Amino acid sequence: MAQMPRFVPPFQKDAYIVISTRPLAAIVLAAGQGTRMKSAKHKVLHPVAGRPMLLHLLASLDVLKPERRVVVVGAGRDQIERVVADTDVTVAVQEKQLGTGHAVAQAHDALGSFAGDIIILYGDVPLVRPQTMEAMIARLNQSDQPRAVVLGFRPADAAAYGRIIADGDGIIEKMVEYKDADAVERAVTLCNSGLMAIRSTDLFALLDRIGNDNAAGEYYLPDIVMLPGAASAVIEAEAWEVAGVNSRAELAGVEALWQARRRTEVMRDGVTLIAPETIFFSHDTVLGRDVVVEPNVVFGPGVTIADEVTIHAFSHIEGAAIGKGAKIGPYARLRLGATIGSKAKVGNFVEIKESELGEGAKVSHLSYVGDARVGEGANVGAGTITCNYDGFRKHRAEIGAGAFIGSNSALVAPVNIGNGAIVAAGSVVTQNVPADALCLVRPPQEVKPAWAQQFRDQA
Incomplete structure (x- = not known):
């Protein structure tokens, strides 16, 4: 009872065998x-x-x-x-x-x-x-x-x-x-x-x-x-x-098999995975060349990444397109409809949804940008949010090219910040801001000398 020599079909992409023309x-x-x-x-x-x-x-x-x-x-x-x-x-x-x-x-x-x-x-x-x-x-x-x-x-x-x-x-x-x-x-x-x-x-x-x-x-x-x-x-x-799936454990096993092979493929195609075993791809993830993915990154469905992008550690990305040379994370979340322009930056603890960042735009720290467009070269400061939902409907915010949004600002949509405008830190913006204008929405600072010491003396 001899056994046949092993026949294993080739793994190379598109290396298909010529077969019969029968239906x-x-x-x-x-x-x-x-x-x-x-x-x-x-x-x-x-x-x-x-x-x-x-x-x-x-x-x-x-x-x-x-x-x-x-x-x-x-x-x-x-x-x-x-x-x-x-x-x-x-x-x-x-x-x-x-x-x-x-x-x-x-x-x-x-x-x-x-x-x-x-x-x-x-x-x-x-x-x-x-x-x-x-x-x-x-x-x-x-x-x-x-x-x-x-x-x-x-x-x-x-x-x-x-x-x-x-x-x-x-x-x-x-x-x-x-x-x-x-x-x-x-x-x-x-x-x-x-x-x-x-x-x-x-x-x-x-x-x-x-x-x-x-x-x-x-x-x-x-x-x-x-x-x-x-x-x-x-x-x-x-x-x-x-490999078949009859239990949750077997499902996890098949997932592991798929992920291991996909990691090998993307590295072969010019992607650097710093810690491959910690990266999880979706079935349709597309990555360009010279992309660097740091540890503990998860790609959900619908992600396309251009060349020379860096994805820093602990980021979660789905339904997003990322342009050439952009930098994402660490700890960034890109959700459905996020479009990140070339050389743009999405920093730590930033969430982007249904929004476009123009070329070179920056949202670097602790911000939420939803239903918005951020123009080329604009800078969105730490702690800024676009208030896109009024409890019933979604509204859009437009941030012009070269605009600067100060830290801890709230842009209450619908609102338009013109090209080159500056929004001072801590502002709650509810009206459009013209191009190159300064928007300052906060009460004047008041200082009472020695008040703090007097307060403590009463304790």
Whole structure:
């Protein structure tokens, strides 16, 4: 019982395998109850890097441009339907959970007259790369025409995974569940991920031939591999690609896998991470070259960062665009709609939301800027806030180019501070300030000599 040489698809970006021009469809199984998650949210909708697991998988599928995509659901159908409502995904329903073979069979009507290759995936196995999917389809269409292609892997601990016994060419001699394997078979390290590629002309005919004579009384998809007739083949993926999620702990494990690989990618592409293990990216974070990210920075969805930006420690950024050479933090928070111009500065304990900072503008300390525009070269002093919400509506503040806002000022929107204007420290500004004017909103200082000593003497 020889085992095949390892075949691991390449990791390089865009290094995809040339495959058949036959039409492709995908069946994604997402009908499991997910009881171990202990959540009202459907298991496949729990996020990895800020994106639901199911959408990670569908995004990888998009690279292959499948003609049809079917998601098989059971409990939580309404949640899945809401998430895929604006896509070309068809939802099929498995009313009773009678095994993976039964689940795949529920996609029959949704696929209709489709004729081509089918790849079968799992919604809770979100990290499978397009390259690996293509490798499965490529193997399916090689000259020996295997009945099916199974994706195998070699985990650090094979534990109770089903085993695949294959010859040196990757032809499967036997697939066996761990509980049914003998000592020799359990010593095999090649395990079954459950992912499979197969032709549409074979899939449903084979499913009709499998039975449920097993302890669980279920119809198992892998059983079609061992039916009499043509042989099936196996190719291998790295174990991290087929890591599944059935619990919160496993979700955290998959998140860690994704983050580790993303950190490696961004450093390879010219980003300096001072303490890589402390940085967390979102699925769509875009970083330019010569960006420096200090420790303990979190990127939420929707962040684009230009070249030569420095993100200082303990900053949280989401929904923001940061221009070339800007400096952010430490302890800064950029929220949805923040646009930071080139060479601008957002300093410590500053929050920016739905606001634009022009080139070279500075908000350096302890300030909140919301629903505002800060012009080029303007300087917003420590403790300044834009009062953008009146309890019912949001209003905007405009701070002109070169303006200077003194410390501990409050700009009560809607308000416009003209170019080059100066707002004195401690001002509460409720009216527009003309360009180059001084705005001073505070009572005159009064000093009473010896008053403090007299007060203390009375104590």
